[in-house]
Amino acid sequence: xxxxxxxxxxxxxxRSSVCGARTGVVETRHGSFAxxxxxxxxxxxxIKGIFPKQIREGGAECVLNNTYHLLxxxxxxxxxxxxxxxxxxxxxxxxxxxxxxxxAYSMADINAIDEDGVTFKSILTGEKIRLTPEVSMRVQNQxxxxxxxAFDDCPPSVDPEAxxxxxxxxxxAAERDTGKSKAYSHEERLDLALERTTRWLDRCKRxxxxxxxxxxxxxVQGGTDLDRRTRSxxxxxxxxxxxxAIGGVAVGESxxxxxxxxxxxxxxxxxxxxxxxxxxGYPRDMVAAVCAGVDMFDCVLPTxxxxxxxxxxxxxxxxxxxxxxxxxxxxxxxxDRPLEADCDCQACDPTRHGWPSLDGSPFTRAxxxxxxxxxxxxxxxxxxxxxxxxxQRLMIDVRAAVAxxxxxxxxxxxxxxxxxxxxxxxxxxxx
Numbered sequence: 001x002x003x004x005x006x007x008x009x010x011x012x013x014x015r016s017s018v019c020g021a022r023t024g025v026v027e028t029r030h031g032s033f034a035x036x037x038x039x040x041x042x043x044x045x046x047i048k049g050i051f052p053k054q055i056r057e058g059g060a061e062c063v064l065n066n067t068y069h070l071l072x073x074x075x076x077x078x079x080x081x082x083x084x085x086x087x088x089x090x091x092x093x094x095x096x097x098x099x100x101x102x103x104a105y106s107m108a109d110i111n112a113i114d115e116d117g118v119t120f121k122s123i124l125t126g127e128k129i130r131l132t133p134e135v136s137m138r139v140q141n142q143x144x145x146x147x148x149x150a151f152d153d154c155p156p157s158v159d160p161e162a163x164x165x166x167x168x169x170x171x172x173a174a175e176r177d178t179g180k181s182k183a184y185s186h187e188e189r190l191d192l193a194l195e196r197t198t199r200w201l202d203r204c205k206r207x208x209x210x211x212x213x214x215x216x217x218x219x220v221q222g223g224t225d226l227d228r229r230t231r232s233x234x235x236x237x238x239x240x241x242x243x244x245a246i247g248g249v250a251v252g253e254s255x256x257x258x259x260x261x262x263x264x265x266x267x268x269x270x271x272x273x274x275x276x277x278x279x280x281g282y283p284r285d286m287v288a289a290v291c292a293g294v295d296m297f298d299c300v301l302p303t304x305x306x307x308x309x310x311x312x313x314x315x316x317x318x319x320x321x322x323x324x325x326x327x328x329x330x331x332x333x334x335x336d337r338p339l340e341a342d343c344d345c346q347a348c349d350p351t352r353h354g355w356p357s358l359d360g361s362p363f364t365r366a367x368x369x370x371x372x373x374x375x376x377x378x379x380x381x382x383x384x385x386x387x388x389x390x391x392q393r394l395m396i397d398v399r400a401a402v403a404x405x406x407x408x409x410x411x412x413x414x415x416x417x418x419x420x421x422x423x424x425x426x427x428x429x430x431x
Contacts, residue, residue, distance in 0.1 A: 007215035008146065008242050010035075010274045010295075014403050018428055020267055020293035021402045026062075026274055028094040028146035029213060030086060033061035035274065035295040036398055038286070038391045039096060040302065044069045045079075045089045048303055049381045050388070052091045054346060057353055058385065059392030061093055062146075064298045067139050068100035068131070072124050076142040084144025096147040096298070099136045099204075101219070102279070105154040105251060113153065115196065133203035137216075141209045149245065149278075150204040152219040155193035157253040159186040190223045193248075197221045198235040205239060215242035217276060223248060224257045226264045233268040244269050245276035246294070250285075259288045259420070266292040283312075283323065283394055287410070287420030290398055302391050306384030309372045311339045312391075316415040323416035325365075327383065332369045338362035339382075345389035347382040 012024045024035045040047050040055060043066040047055055055063065065085055070076060079088050085095055103120070104111055110121040117132030136151035161184070201218045208216050218236040222228035237244055246265050249258050262277060266289065269275050276296035277289050286297050302312070309327040319325050325332070325339075338348040339362075346353045347368070351360045363382055371379030394414060401410040407425040411418035418426075 006242075007211060007213055008274075010243070010272070012271075016291075016402050016405055018405055018407075018425055019291045019422065021290050022293060022295070023399045023402050024274075024295060026094070026295075028215075030095070030146055031061070031093050033094055034399065036286075036290045036395055036402075037062060037296050038395050039064045039296065039298040040388055040391075041066075041298055041300045042089070043300075044073070045085060047384075047388075048307065049377065049384060050303075052089065054385060055091075055388070056093070058345065058389045059396070060388065063091060063093070063095055065089075065095055065097045065143065065145065066100070066103075067097050067136060067143065067148075068103040068120070070097075070143060071100070071131075071139050072122055072129065076139040080142040080144065084142075086144065094147070095145040097140050097143055097145040097149065098278075099140065099149040099151040100131050101136075101149070101152040101154050101247070104131075105156070115199075117151075133200045134207040137204050137207040137209070141214065145214065147215045147217060147243070148208075150197075150201045150216060150218050152200060152221060152247055153193040153196040154221065154248050154251065155189050155223060156186070157223045157248055157251045157257070159184075160252070162186075186223075190221075190225060190228055193223075194221050194228055194232050194235075197232070198239075201236060201239055205241070217241060217243040217245050217274075219245045219247040219278070220265060220269070221248045222261075222265075224253050224261055226261070229261060229265045230268060233265060237268075237270055241273070243274040243276060245278050245296075247278045249277065250279045250281050255282070255285060258285055262289045262294065263292045266294050269293075283391075283414060283417035284420035286394070287398060287414075287417040288422070289420075290402070291407075291420070291422055291425065302387035303384045306387045307380040309369075309379065309383060311383050312387050312416075313340050314414055314416060319416075327365060327369045327379075328372055329369075332365045335365040335369075337365055339365060339368070339386045340390075343386065343389065343393070345386045347386045 009027045012022045014023045025032050039062045040060050041064045045065055082088050104118045112119045120129040122129050133151040140148040218241050220232045220236050222232040266275055274295045277294045280297055281299050310324045312324050313319050340348055344352055348362045350357045368379050368382055401407055407421045411421045
């Protein structure tokens with residue numbers, strides 16, 4: 001740690017000479033992690049089905065928990081009595097907690113938002129749960145993560161009625177929350193969320209009880225409107241904090257819009273603080289964000305897709321351009337190859353991790369497909385391990401690309417992420 005009383009410290013170690021990408025290190029009281037970093041999501045205090053040791057062996061250095069879900073069960077006071085989330089889940093590295101603000105968006109049809117906070121209907125008991133900036137801070141202080149997120153108002157990024165996906169329930173909730181009984185104005189909703197997020201951030205900072213041991217990050221909103229993003233950066237980053245995040249993306253907008261918003265927003269944020277892009281995402285989106293200057297990522301994709309028999313692979317040809325193979329497909333029934341030939345994960349190369357296997361052989365696609373067909377829990381576990389390692393291998397190569405400005409090489413090694421490398425950087429590598 002740098003200095004007395006700092007919850008975290010951040011140093012930039014290398015910068016790209018051709019784009020905004022940088023590598024660095026975030027130091028916390030529970031250790032450090034290299035950036036750009038991908039954080040696996042352990043919503044309820046666990047990365048589903050995976051031991052902490054396996055998470056560490058896969059290359060992850062920081063994990064994410066969720067305030068809302070841990071508040072519901074088992075309760076933040078119970079966790080505090082057991083020494084906080086690190087001791088409770090037996091994870092000795094850094095932990096970041098989301099604030100519950102995203103759940104106000106994703107569960108919009110079962111909550112009610114007002115200027116003071118959000119009233120949720122518990123998904124467990126049906127009882128009313130009240131979250132305000134002050135309650136979110138108290139709960140996160142009790143949980144004890146190294147990094148805690150401000151409680152924000154996350155609006156739909158695009159008009160729920162006109163967006164690319166059917167978000168009728170989000171639109172109806174938005175109409176209710178803006179007090180419009182007949183007509184919903186998406187512009188008014190974005191402005192309200194932007195202003196409310198700033199007001200709530202000020203309340204969060206004043207309510208934060210442990211600023212010397214837990215770092216509070218503010219969250220930038222503004223939808224897909226770049227002028228609103230500029231305004232939100234100015235207002236949020238005017239409040240002095242150890243780090244800042246870009247929120248309200250990957251909530252209904254296109255991949256092109258995600259990239260456009262991040263390319264505009266990230267360079268406006270303080271250079272000497274970590275920049276965190278929340279809830280993203282796919283390899284192409286993360287690489288594009290790294291090129292814009294983002295340092296931290298989280299997403300449920302590796303484990304959620306792993307539980308649904310979708311394995312990330314580098315070959316776009318084999319995956320039909322999707323970047324994933326769907327193991328339930330009958331064509332894998334007699335496929336004796338590993339998930340990916342050059343992968344060093346615990347499914348593809350168990351000998352590297354002390355797993356005894358016949359002749360050092362990996363788990364085959366045929367076997368893993370059988371596990372899913374037979375509803376055996378080992379299948380989701382193996383594909384989750386592979387996907388988690390896939391993301392960490394990508395981050396390792398991304399950090400090397402920053403150091404060497406080898407963006408064309410990164411695109412060649414990771415075809416699924418190539419769309420995230422700006423065209424001008426590809427051209428530089430080809431010269």
